[in-house]
Amino acid sequence: MNLPFAPAIGKDGVRRLNPARQRHVAPGGGLISFELKPGDRAHILDPEGGQPGLLFLAPTGAGTSCDLPEELKGLASAPGDALPEPARAFLGTDGPGLVLFTEGTAPGAHLHFTATTPLRCVLLAPGGPMDPGAQDAPTDLIVEIEPAAPSSGTVPPPLTEPKLDLRIRAASASAYEVKAGDYIQIIDVDGQQCSDFLAFDAAKLRSGREKGLDPTTTRTLMGSASPGPGLHSKYFDEDQTALVEVIRDTVGRHDTFMLACNAKYYDDMGYPGHDNCTDNFNRALEPYGIAPKMGWPAVNFFYNTFVSPGDRIGMDEPWSRPGDYVLLRALTDLVCASSSCADDIDASNAWHPTDIHVRVYDGANSFSRGIAHRMTPDSAPRLTRETGFHARTSALTRKLVDYRGFWLPDCFSSAGPIAEYWACRERAVVMDLSALRKFEILGPDAERLVQLAVTRDIRKLAVGQVVYTALCYEHGGMLDDGTVFRLAENNFRLVCGDDYCGVWLRELAAEHGFNVHVKSSTDQLHNLALQGPKSRDILRDILTTPAHQPSADELKWFRFTIGKVTTKTGADIPVMVSRTGYTGELGFEIWCHPSRGVELWDALMEAGAPHGLEPLGLLALDMVRIEAGLAFAGYEFCDQTDPFEAGIGFTVPESKQDDFIGKEALARRRAHPSRKLVGLAFESNEPVGHGDPIYNGRAQIGVITSATRSPTLGHIIALARLDVSLAEAGGSIEIGKLDGHAKRITASIVPFPHYDPAKSRVRA
Incomplete structure (x- = not known):
C-alpha cells in the first residue's frame, strides 16, 4: 500500500523514517485525543479494514469557531452521545462528530485533512469485547500528524498535573x-x-x-x-x-x-x-x-x-x-x-x-510500568501491558519480565522453577501465554490467503482442527511459526509470536487481490495453558460444552472446542479450549476475553487444588520445551534458517501441490540441506547456552540454539544446529568457550526430542 506512513527513500538511496511526524493509535474499542495547529496535516488510517471510526472536532480556546476542513465536508454525522465523558471534557463540547470508516471499509483505507484553525480532536474506534468463538475484534485506527513547521516544539499532554x-x-x-x-x-x-x-x-x-x-x-x-x-x-x-x-x-x-x-x-x-x-x-x-x-x-x-x-x-x-x-x-x-x-x-x-x-x-x-514496543519501525510505541491474569500472577511473584510487550512471570515465589518443572511433569501447571499474537482471517478468500502464507496444506484442515505450521519468506528463511485454527469454512485464526505477521498477511492479500480481512485480536483473546498428566481431570470438572462440541474427554490432539467454564459463584465464562501446548505433556490451552481472566484463573486454581496444580513461569517453561525439542523464535529459527534447519521440517509436506511463499526455495533447500538441528547430551556440568560455537577440531561447524539442565535426565542437554556432514547421531563434538579454543566442553550428538520422543504423553 502506497501510504503517507511509509518511510521515504532519499536521493542518496537511504531509506529513512520521517522523525518529525507524530503517530497516535486509537485502540480497538477505545479512543485517542490530539490537538492540531493551523497548517498541520492529519492522516487517519484503518490498517486492517472494517473498523468504524468516529471523529469529533472542537476549536481550541473560548470564543473561537471550528472551521471544518474542506476534506471532511460531506461526511456523515456521528451522534454526540457516542462521545465518552472524558473525551467530552477534553473537547469542551458534546456536539456531533463525523463517520470516517464503516464495517465494509477495505484494509488500508485512509483520509487526510489539513487544519485551518486550532483544533482539539478525538478519534474513536468503537467496538465491544470479542467472544472467544467469534471473530469480531475491534481493531486500531492510526493518526499521523505532519506538523506545519519542521519542528513543532510541541510536547505531549502531561501524564497528570x-x-x-x-x-x-x-x-x-x-x-x-x-x-x-x-x-x-x-x-x-x-x-x-x-x-x-x-x-x-x-x-x-x-x-x-x-x-x-x-x-x-x-x-x-x-x-x-x-x-x-x-x-x-x-x-x-x-x-x-x-x-x-x-x-x-x-x-x-x-x-x-x-x-x-x-x-x-x-x-x-x-x-x-x-x-x-x-x-x-x-x-x-x-x-x-x-x-x-x-x-x-x-x-x-x-x-x-x-x-x-x-x-x-x-x-x-x-x-x-x-x-x-x-x-x-x-x-x-x-x-x-x-x-x-x-x-x-x-x-x-x-x-x-x-x-x-x-x-x-x-x-x-x-503510573504503570512499561517498555515501549513498536510492531514495525514506523509504528506508534506501545508500553508493556498487563494480561487478563496479571492481577493473580503479580500477587504471587515480583519476578516479572517484559515478554513480547506483556508482563509475564519468570517464576513464582512459592516454589521456583525446579518445583514448577516437576509439577508439570508429574501433576499439572497453569501458565499465562497471553503474549501470543492472534489474528482473525475471514472472508471469501480466507483459505486462499492462509494456503499461500503457510507451509502446511490448509485445504486438509477440518473445522474444529488446529495445525502447527511455519511461515516463510520467499528465500525460505522463517518469518515465524504458529498454529492455525479453522473456525468455519472461510474463517481462520492464526496464533503466532510476531506482530508483523498481521502486516505481512495483509500485504499478501492486497498483492494478490484477495477478498479477506486480517484483524488483530491479541487484546481480545488471552490464554492460559493447563498442562500436565492431571490436566484433563482438572478441566473435566469445570468445562461444559454444547452437545455438538467435544467435551474435555472427547477432545483430540490438535483439536479445539467451544464452551463455558463455570466458576464457584455459578458464573459462566465463555471460552475456547484447544488440545495444544508447549511442554511435551498432555495439555490444553484455554482462551477467554481478558476481562474474564481473573475469574478463569480462580476457577482453574480451585479445581486444580486437589490435583496439585501449580503456576508455572517462563524459566520452567524453557526447561520443558527444550526437553520436548520444541522450537523457539530467535533460537531455533530466524529469517536465516529454514524449517528443516529449525527441526520442524515436518511442517513442509512434499504433498502440498498449491503454491505458497517460499515453496521453490524450500524445495531446493530440502534437496540440498546444509545444516541440521540435533540434540546434544553432556557429561560435564559446565554451563552452555544459546549462541555458543560448536567445533570439530579448529573449525566451527555449528552453534548451540538452546540448552538447559534436565531434571528428568540428570544432565545438561541442548539443541544445536550443525553442518549436515557432521550431524549424525553418535558423533562427538566440542563446545568452544572463551575464545572458542582455550576451553572445550565435549558433547555427544543424540536424537531429539530428549524427552518422550514418541510423544506418547502429549497424545494420551
Whole structure:
C-alpha cells in the first residue's frame, strides 16, 4: 500500500523514517485525543479494514469557531452521545462528530485533512469485547500528524498535573530539585535528541558529601548494561544507595557508560570553544556547591551508542521519536540536572540539537510500568501491558519480565522453577501465554490467503482442527511459526509470536487481490495453558460444552472446542479450549476475553487444588520445551534458517501441490540441506547456552540454539544446529568457550526430542 506512513527513500538511496511526524493509535474499542495547529496535516488510517471510526472536532480556546476542513465536508454525522465523558471534557463540547470508516471499509483505507484553525480532536474506534468463538475484534485506527513547521516544539499532554514544567532549550542544561517519591519525566520534544541526566543525594550534599549516579555501581548491582522497567530498574550512587528507578521507557536504547560531551571532545575534533553538556552542567550545578568536572559521568538518555565489532564504541542517530520519554521515580530527595546535548558535529543528535522537556509529578500519583514496543519501525510505541491474569500472577511473584510487550512471570515465589518443572511433569501447571499474537482471517478468500502464507496444506484442515505450521519468506528463511485454527469454512485464526505477521498477511492479500480481512485480536483473546498428566481431570470438572462440541474427554490432539467454564459463584465464562501446548505433556490451552481472566484463573486454581496444580513461569517453561525439542523464535529459527534447519521440517509436506511463499526455495533447500538441528547430551556440568560455537577440531561447524539442565535426565542437554556432514547421531563434538579454543566442553550428538520422543504423553 502506497501510504503517507511509509518511510521515504532519499536521493542518496537511504531509506529513512520521517522523525518529525507524530503517530497516535486509537485502540480497538477505545479512543485517542490530539490537538492540531493551523497548517498541520492529519492522516487517519484503518490498517486492517472494517473498523468504524468516529471523529469529533472542537476549536481550541473560548470564543473561537471550528472551521471544518474542506476534506471532511460531506461526511456523515456521528451522534454526540457516542462521545465518552472524558473525551467530552477534553473537547469542551458534546456536539456531533463525523463517520470516517464503516464495517465494509477495505484494509488500508485512509483520509487526510489539513487544519485551518486550532483544533482539539478525538478519534474513536468503537467496538465491544470479542467472544472467544467469534471473530469480531475491534481493531486500531492510526493518526499521523505532519506538523506545519519542521519542528513543532510541541510536547505531549502531561501524564497528570505536573509540579514542575521545565523546557530545556537546545544546547543548554538546567538543575532542579525532586522530592523522594516524585516522578521525573524526561521528554525528547522533536525526536532524535540526547539528554544527559545527573542526580545527587540531596541529604548527602547538605552534609558536604557529593554522591551522584555511578554507572559502574549500577551495572554491577543490576547485572545489566542499562536498567529498565521491571525488577532490575534502579540507578545507584557509589555508596550503593538507590537514587532513581525507571518506571517507563518508550525508547529502550540509551548510553549509560560514557561521559557527557565535554570540551576535550570538541577540541580534539577541531571545534575549540564549542558548547558542551559538561560545561553547561557545571554552570547549572554551581548554586548547589557541586564541584565542576572536566567530564560528567551521566545517564545519556536517547544517546545511541553501542559496542561494535572489534571492541570499538560506535554510535548512530538516536532511536527516539517526537514525544518519546523516560519516566523515573526518585527514591530519595534529589538534586537533578538535565541537558539538551549540544553536539551538532556528528550523528548523535541527528546533526541538529533540539529541545528537551522535563516534568515532575507528585509521588501520590501511580503510573504503570512499561517498555515501549513498536510492531514495525514506523509504528506508534506501545508500553508493556498487563494480561487478563496479571492481577493473580503479580500477587504471587515480583519476578516479572517484559515478554513480547506483556508482563509475564519468570517464576513464582512459592516454589521456583525446579518445583514448577516437576509439577508439570508429574501433576499439572497453569501458565499465562497471553503474549501470543492472534489474528482473525475471514472472508471469501480466507483459505486462499492462509494456503499461500503457510507451509502446511490448509485445504486438509477440518473445522474444529488446529495445525502447527511455519511461515516463510520467499528465500525460505522463517518469518515465524504458529498454529492455525479453522473456525468455519472461510474463517481462520492464526496464533503466532510476531506482530508483523498481521502486516505481512495483509500485504499478501492486497498483492494478490484477495477478498479477506486480517484483524488483530491479541487484546481480545488471552490464554492460559493447563498442562500436565492431571490436566484433563482438572478441566473435566469445570468445562461444559454444547452437545455438538467435544467435551474435555472427547477432545483430540490438535483439536479445539467451544464452551463455558463455570466458576464457584455459578458464573459462566465463555471460552475456547484447544488440545495444544508447549511442554511435551498432555495439555490444553484455554482462551477467554481478558476481562474474564481473573475469574478463569480462580476457577482453574480451585479445581486444580486437589490435583496439585501449580503456576508455572517462563524459566520452567524453557526447561520443558527444550526437553520436548520444541522450537523457539530467535533460537531455533530466524529469517536465516529454514524449517528443516529449525527441526520442524515436518511442517513442509512434499504433498502440498498449491503454491505458497517460499515453496521453490524450500524445495531446493530440502534437496540440498546444509545444516541440521540435533540434540546434544553432556557429561560435564559446565554451563552452555544459546549462541555458543560448536567445533570439530579448529573449525566451527555449528552453534548451540538452546540448552538447559534436565531434571528428568540428570544432565545438561541442548539443541544445536550443525553442518549436515557432521550431524549424525553418535558423533562427538566440542563446545568452544572463551575464545572458542582455550576451553572445550565435549558433547555427544543424540536424537531429539530428549524427552518422550514418541510423544506418547502429549497424545494420551
